[in-house]
Amino acid sequence: MAHEQHQQLLQTLSECIEECEHCYHACFQEEHVNMLADCIQLDRECADICAVTAKALSRESHFTKEYLELCAKICEECGKECEKHDQHDHCKRCAQACFKCADACRKAIA
Template sequence: MNQKYEECLKACNECLEACNKCYDACLRENHVKMMVECIRLDRACADACAFAIQAMTSNSPFMKKICQLCAEICERCADECAKHDHEHCQRCAESCRKCAKACREMSMYVS
């Protein structure tokens, strides 16, 4: 459990950072209107990761559900970011997929 916990915390932190960087970079793109859904999902994903981190570090009784929700949001964000060729979007999609996997695994170990 401790290894899964540490892996999930690390993945959530990395994903939160990648989403914030992607969000900021998307706002500076020439065609911001094309990036609206990416920007929205970056924000939602960063917030979900922060919520999952809080749930794990406080041993919340809702940790399992929160990690499952975080995984779902990360997958949606990854799918959207993957549609864009920008390097920041591709890095974000990769971090989101890694986080989704870690959160799903974490939720299997929590009762």
């Protein structure tokens, strides 16, 4: 992976973590938390795997490819769930960050 692509991927992972954790927190302030249960849980899953993947990538872990694959999968799932609730600005922004991150992970593997 070229240096510039590496830097962009780290930036994209970092933004995805931020949007997921923000969405996670904001969901608990909404009126109907029950309807956001899947969203909250996926936000956490996604922020966690993005953080683990960013660290693995930066240390050139032997398992970077595996982390990127799993990260792409979880980002994709989280994006699909958040998209369903795009009347909430935090879900809308989170979905965009997740899809962008899923894409960047897949490109990095290819």
